[in-house]
Amino acid sequence: MEVIITKDCMTASTAAAKTISKLIRDKPNAVLGLATGSTPLPLYSELIRMHREEGLDFSGVTTFNLDEYIGLARDHPQSYNYFMWENLLKHINIRTENVHIPDGTTDDVPGFCKRYEEEILLAGGIDLQILGIGSDGHIGFNEPGSSFASRTRIKTLTEQTVADNARFFDGDEQDVPRHCITMGIGTIMDARMNLLLAFGKNKSKAISATIEGPVSAMTPASILQHHRTVRIFIDEAAASELK
Numbered sequence: 001m002e003v004i005i006t007k008d009c010m011t012a013s014t015a016a017a018k019t020i021s022k023l024i025r026d027k028p029n030a031v032l033g034l035a036t037g038s039t040p041l042p043l044y045s046e047l048i049r050m051h052r053e054e055g056l057d058f059s060g061v062t063t064f065n066l067d068e069y070i071g072l073a074r075d076h077p078q079s080y081n082y083f084m085w086e087n088l089l090k091h092i093n094i095r096t097e098n099v100h101i102p103d104g105t106t107d108d109v110p111g112f113c114k115r116y117e118e119e120i121l122l123a124g125g126i127d128l129q130i131l132g133i134g135s136d137g138h139i140g141f142n143e144p145g146s147s148f149a150s151r152t153r154i155k156t157l158t159e160q161t162v163a164d165n166a167r168f169f170d171g172d173e174q175d176v177p178r179h180c181i182t183m184g185i186g187t188i189m190d191a192r193m194n195l196l197l198a199f200g201k202n203k204s205k206a207i208s209a210t211i212e213g214p215v216s217a218m219t220p221a222s223i224l225q226h227h228r229t230v231r232i233f234i235d236e237a238a239a240s241e242l243k
C-alpha cells in the first residue's frame with residue numbers, strides 16, 4: 001500500500017489525475033473503473049482540464065462504474081448514470097459504447113450482474129479502479145460484512161450509508177434507494193491497480209481501520225492491504241487518526 005497524505009483534496013486529486021493520465025498515455029485503450037460520490041469530483045475536473053488543455057485522449061478508453069442505485073431511471077438527477085455523464089463523460093471524448101454503468105432499472109438483476117462481470121473480462125479486465133470509501137469502510141457499495149470473494153450483485157445499503165447519502169437527496173432519507181447493484185470486493189481486487197481517495201474528518205476512522213486495522217470484512221476496504229498495487233490519496237483530515 002502506498003499512502004500519500006496531502007494538505008488538501010485538490011493536491012491529492014491532481015496527483016491522482018497524474019497517475020491516471022500516465023496510464024492512458026502509456027496504454028490508450030486502458031480500462032478504468034469509475035466511482036461516483038463527492039470524493040472524485042475534483043479528480044474528474046482535473047481529468048476534464050487535462051483533456052481540454054493537454055489533449056488527454058479518451059477515445060480508446062473503456063470505463064466500468066462501480067455501482068448504481070436500483071429503481072432510479074438513468075436520467076434521474078441522483079442516478080449514478082446521470083452523475084457520470086454530468087461530471088465527466090460528456091466533457092471528454094469517450095465513445096458512448098465504451099461506457100458501462102450498472103443498469104438500476106433492469107428486471108433481471110442476476111442476469112445483468114453476470115453479464116457485467118463477463119463484459120469486464122471481455123474488455124481485458126480493469127487496469128485502474130478509482131475508489132472512494134464510506135464512513136463505515138465500504139468500497140463500491142460493499143457494506144461491512146460483505147464477502148471478500150463477492151462479485152457484481154445486488155446489495156442493501158446500511159442505515160449509515162442511507163444517512164450519509166441523504167445529503168444528495170435534499171437531506172431526506174426516505175428518498176434514498178435502499179438497494180443497489182455493486183461490483184463485488186472480488187471484482188475490485190481483480191483490478192490491476194486500485195486508487196482510493198478519501199477527504200475530510202468523517203473518513204478518518206474508516207481510513208485508519210483500512211490502513212492500520214486488521215483485515216476484516218467489517219471494514220471492507222481493509223482487504224486492499226492484500227492488493228499488490230494500491231495507492232491511497234488522503235488529505236490531512238482523513239489521515240488524522242493514523243498512528
Ligand code: F6R
Nearest residue numbers: 035036037038039132133134140
Ligand atoms: C460510489 C461508491 C461509494 C462512495 C462512498 C463515498 O460509486 O462506490 O463507495 O465512494 O460512499 O462517497 P462520497 O465520496 O460521497 O463520500
